[in-house]
Amino acid sequence: MAFEPPQRLVRALGETQRDGGADWLGRLPELVRRAVGLRELTVERVQAPGGRSSLVLLVRQADGTPAVLKLVPPWARPGSERAALVRWDGLGAVRLLDADAPTSDAGEGVLLLERLHPEMSVRSLPEAKALLEAAGTLRRLWVEPPAAHSFETVAARTGRQAEAMRRSAEADPEAAPLVEAALAAREQLLAAPPEERLLHGTFRQSKILAGERMPWLAVGPDPVVGECAFDLARLVRDRVEDLIATPSGAAITRRRVKRLAESLDLDQERLRGWTLFRAVESGVRARRVGRPADAELLLEFASWL
Secondary structure, eight states, X not given: OOOOOOHHHHHHHHHHTTHHHHHHHHHHHHHHHHHHHHHTOEEEEEOSSOOSSOEEEEEEOTTSOEEEEEEOOGGGOHHHHHHHHHHHTTSSBOOBSOTTSOHHHHOTTEEEEEOOEEEEEGGGSOHHHHHHHHHHHHHHHOBOOOTTXXXXXXXXXXXXXXXXXXXXXXXXXXXXXXXXXXHHHHXXXXXXXXXXXXXXXXXXXXXXXXXXXXXXXXXXXXXXXXOHHHHHHHHHTTTHHHHHHSTTHHHHHHHHHHHHHHHTTOOHHHHHHHHHHHHHHHHHHHHHTTOHHHHHXXXXXXXXX
């Protein structure tokens, strides 16, 4: 099957995976051909601009039902995404259509999903309405993890991130004070964590799409098990470019933390702490992979917390 992967995906893999990303992109046509053949799908088109870590194809099943075929590289933890979608079973999240498919048939990196409306995300709504709808969707995802699960924990994921942050701070003294504050917040938060839940892991407004059976459904999880404030923290900084451009951006951010924490019955200080950690981690990572403009926005936002 001849097609061109979206440039957004190509650039992202070049930033983060280099040779491994190029190898996976080179194998994509064969991976797609095999996945389409096994499922008797008809490909309509590649979804563009698409995501930064997967290829998304709009397809139709043998009976004509529209669906989405998603191919995820191994380093993006496709098995974990599949397990989370099985656990949610369509409650608050896109439904997995091939939950019973043997992984040996198409590999864990292939997911057949219900078709949503990729052109309409919660981000298209006015800000206040978007935050309300996003919070309501996120609440439905916070379920008890399965017994004996293999999901990564918040402690483990942020531990890896913390090590990378320390190395970045050594090479970037300007960011060092924020990195130190973020790492201290993490240590304090992990010292006495509340009840753990299955979390989306990378939740934001653009990851919530309009659906048919429910108004809004989450897509693209990188699931993790931990406290709910960790999940909500990524939502706090949505539309960060608009916040930075606003003279009262710092005050708006603090009000957003308070309002979101109250709407989901979470501790405001814990939400602030995880928001700080996740913003600094994203900022130093953006600088490390050569996106200085994004890094500046994120680190300025973090300084308000």
